[in-house]
Amino acid sequence: MKRLALVLAGLTALGGLAAVASADDGDPATVARGKSVFQHTCAPCHAAGPGIDGSPMLPGTAALAAKYQGKVPPVLEERGGLTVELLRYFVRHGSGAMPMFRKTEISDAEIAAVAAYLTAASRAKPKPASR
Amino acid sequence: MRTLPPGVGAGDFDAAVGSFETAVGKEWVFSSEEDLTPYRDSFSTVWGTPDERLAAAAVAPVTVEQVQAVVRIANRYRIPLFPISTGKNFGYGGPSPNLTGSVVVDLKRMNRVLEVDEERNFALVEAGVSYFDLYRHIQERGLKVWVDCPDPGWGSPVGNSLERGIGYTLPFYRDHFGASCGMEVVLASGELMRTGMGALPNARTWQDYRYGFGPDPAGLFAQGNFGIVTKMGFRLMPRPEHYRTGMITVPKRRDFIPLVKTVNYLSDSFLIGEAVYGSPLSVLMSDVSFRETVTRPGGPADAEMDRIAADNNLHSWQVELQFYGPEKTCVANWEYAKERLTAEIPGARAYDGESLAVPLTPRQLQNVDSPYPTHIRRHGAHGVPSLGIWKIVSANGHAGFFPVIPRTGEAVFEAQRVLGDALREFDLRPFFTAITTPLHWHTFAFQMVFAPPISREDSAHNAMVHRAMHRIVEVAAEHGWGDYRAATVYQDAVANTYAYNDHALRRFHETLKDAADPNGILAPGRGGIWPRRFRSAQ
Numbered sequence: 001m002k003r004l005a006l007v008l009a010g011l012t013a014l015g016g017l018a019a020v021a022s023a024d025d026g027d028p029a030t031v032a033r034g035k036s037v038f039q040h041t042c043a044p045c046h047a048a049g050p051g052i053d054g055s056p057m058l059p060g061t062a063a064l065a066a067k068y069q070g071k072v073p074p075v076l077e078e079r080g081g082l083t084v085e086l087l088r089y090f091v092r093h094g095s096g097a098m099p100m101f102r103k104t105e106i107s108d109a110e111i112a113a114v115a116a117y118l119t120a121a122s123r124a125k126p127k128p129a130s131r
Numbered sequence: 132m133r134t135l136p137p138g139v140g141a142g143d144f145d146a147a148v149g150s151f152e153t154a155v156g157k158e159w160v161f162s163s164e165e166d167l168t169p170y171r172d173s174f175s176t177v178w179g180t181p182d183e184r185l186a187a188a189a190v191a192p193v194t195v196e197q198v199q200a201v202v203r204i205a206n207r208y209r210i211p212l213f214p215i216s217t218g219k220n221f222g223y224g225g226p227s228p229n230l231t232g233s234v235v236v237d238l239k240r241m242n243r244v245l246e247v248d249e250e251r252n253f254a255l256v257e258a259g260v261s262y263f264d265l266y267r268h269i270q271e272r273g274l275k276v277w278v279d280c281p282d283p284g285w286g287s288p289v290g291n292s293l294e295r296g297i298g299y300t301l302p303f304y305r306d307h308f309g310a311s312c313g314m315e316v317v318l319a320s321g322e323l324m325r326t327g328m329g330a331l332p333n334a335r336t337w338q339d340y341r342y343g344f345g346p347d348p349a350g351l352f353a354q355g356n357f358g359i360v361t362k363m364g365f366r367l368m369p370r371p372e373h374y375r376t377g378m379i380t381v382p383k384r385r386d387f388i389p390l391v392k393t394v395n396y397l398s399d400s401f402l403i404g405e406a407v408y409g410s411p412l413s414v415l416m417s418d419v420s421f422r423e424t425v426t427r428p429g430g431p432a433d434a435e436m437d438r439i440a441a442d443n444n445l446h447s448w449q450v451e452l453q454f455y456g457p458e459k460t461c462v463a464n465w466e467y468a469k470e471r472l473t474a475e476i477p478g479a480r481a482y483d484g485e486s487l488a489v490p491l492t493p494r495q496l497q498n499v500d501s502p503y504p505t506h507i508r509r510h511g512a513h514g515v516p517s518l519g520i521w522k523i524v525s526a527n528g529h530a531g532f533f534p535v536i537p538r539t540g541e542a543v544f545e546a547q548r549v550l551g552d553a554l555r556e557f558d559l560r561p562f563f564t565a566i567t568t569p570l571h572w573h574t575f576a577f578q579m580v581f582a583p584p585i586s587r588e589d590s591a592h593n594a595m596v597h598r599a600m601h602r603i604v605e606v607a608a609e610h611g612w613g614d615y616r617a618a619t620v621y622q623d624a625v626a627n628t629y630a631y632n633d634h635a636l637r638r639f640h641e642t643l644k645d646a647a648d649p650n651g652i653l654a655p656g657r658g659g660i661w662p663r664r665f666r667s668a669q
Contacts, residue, residue: 037372044518045518045521052498052520060512099219099225099528100173101189
């Protein structure tokens with residue numbers, strides 16, 4: 001329970017996100033592995049591209065845009081500050097319309113690799129002021 | 132508190148879990164609360180209540196032999212199992228079992244695309260292969276075949292077809308179970324069986340001719356609990372050369388009747404893909420007076436609706452048509468459709484849509500250049516899996532009731548009125564109004580949609596939705612409309628409505644169940660079929 005509270009504190013305290021330790025950059029192989037997992041498992045909802053049939057954003061990106069109202073980049077690859085623990089909490093517990101994901105779908109090691117990739121990606125990409 | 136299978140002591144359960152670990156590896160057996168959380172149904176209307184169906188454990192085999200071992204262990208300890216493929220059956224129970232205390236057999240790791248043949252147009256896949264997986268396999272190899280997809284691409288061809296899911300291309304392929312061809316099944320005994328031509332050891336036509344010889348039991352495994360399907364074949368649609376669209380609008384309310392009749396002809400003659408119906412009057416729904424009119428108890432008079440349409444210079448109905456094939460036949464079939472419909476229905480108008488070579492460009496796939504507002508799901512219409520449809524999921528998800536109704540305008544009018552009136556007592560947005568149109572997803576039947584949102588934070592709202600679900604199942608059945616697919620918590624209620632001759636169908640299923648699965652270990656309760664050991668408790 002204490003761990004959950006810590007994770008949620010990181011989730012809700014938007015201003016404090018930068019203070020939460022980011023995932024390790026990881027070695028290039030881990031980042032590459034994380035990119036592959038992200039593209040396979042996460043990108044259909046959370047990538048930067050447009051949604052279907054005229055929607056400006058994919059559903060996960062649109063949900064985060066609505067939730068954070070420009071305070072945090074809604075595209076996960078631009079966001080930064082996503083710790084392994086925070087990412088694992090969302091993946092395993094879901095959020096809003098996002099369901100939970102099982103270990104058979106994405107392992108803890110894959111979540112860590114995705115966190116490493118997202119950290120690397122967010123540092124490589126310029127962050128728009130708002131979206 | 133620890134969840135155990137009913138009638139199984141902690142000692143036996145622990146012994147079974149230990150045996151599962153030996154069979155599949157310790158890391159692929161899950162029994163902690165943390166690991167089992169993602170096996171809950173995130174769309175549950177009974178989330179957090181005593182009615183929620185919870186797993187006692189999960190086991191994830193990666194081979195057919197491991198599935199057989201799991202089944203044999205379950206027989207030894209009388210452990211109820213609940214197989215899932217990718218576990219994304221949201222709105223219908225997700226990965227959660229019918230019976231609390233079941234052990235989920237998670238087949239997600241069985242994710243091999245075994246064969247795709249673009250000359251004979253079929254695929255053979257394992258149970259954990261997703262639509263994304265199969266699509267990527269096809270694209271990476273440049274194969275000229277389409278797989279008809281349901282809305283979210285994270286589901287599996289095996290799981291979706293066993294749920295009798297539907298898609299958006301040509302009529303034959305939209306019926307995902309109907310387009311299946313041959314399956315491999317682990318029976319309750321642990322024995323392996325293949326259906327159709329797969330039962331003939333040297334046959335090379337397993338995915339070409341589904342029946343083989345003698346009775347075909349394949350249907351028992353759809354929405355049933357007679358085995359665990361480990362492999363399944365599917366007919367694939369040859370990638371068409373061309374795609375074109377067009378829209379017909381008709382002015383008066385009763386024009387819907389001849390419109391449906393002729394579109395049925397086009398569909399049943401295999402000239403069109405999914406016909407997407409709508410009402411141009413829907414733009415008026417923000418007007419309070421119009422909203423009151425179309426939701427009035429008993430429904431508005433036809434003349435009143437016609438007057439509103441005329442006053443607003445709008446037509447009453449529209450249908451978007453989709454054509455696949457060589458460009459010449461697409462053009463000819465659209466010309467035929469619009470000539471016939473404009474001749475048959477006074478005042479009908481035809482609008483040319485898009486005429487596109489296949490495969491589409493990324494922009495064409497985005498569906499942003501239609502000359503008129505379109506409700507076609509372009510990705511689905513082109514066999515491209517996505518998660519874009521998740522944009523319609525509000526709150527934490529939704530329940531779902533999809534009654535099968537006749538493909539006639541009269542039946543649609545009756546369903547609008549009856550189902551709209553039945554739901555009036557519930558504090559929900561109107562799902563059935565005088566301008567609600569049917570979905571032509573099933574090949575030869577319409578369905579309507581009741582999908583109220585649920586919230587994991589609002590148990591009172593969920594309880595209201597739960598009551599509404601039971602109410603609409605009853606009212607629909609009174610009028611001869613039955614759900615085609617139901618969430619685990621509603622499967623008993625829905626199965627009870629299929630009651631002809633004192634539930635002869637259910638009693639037949641129970642007879643088969645008790646013979647084929649004497650220990651009642653396979654998905655007790657799925658499809659409303661309970662094995663003897665659990666029957667008296669239901």
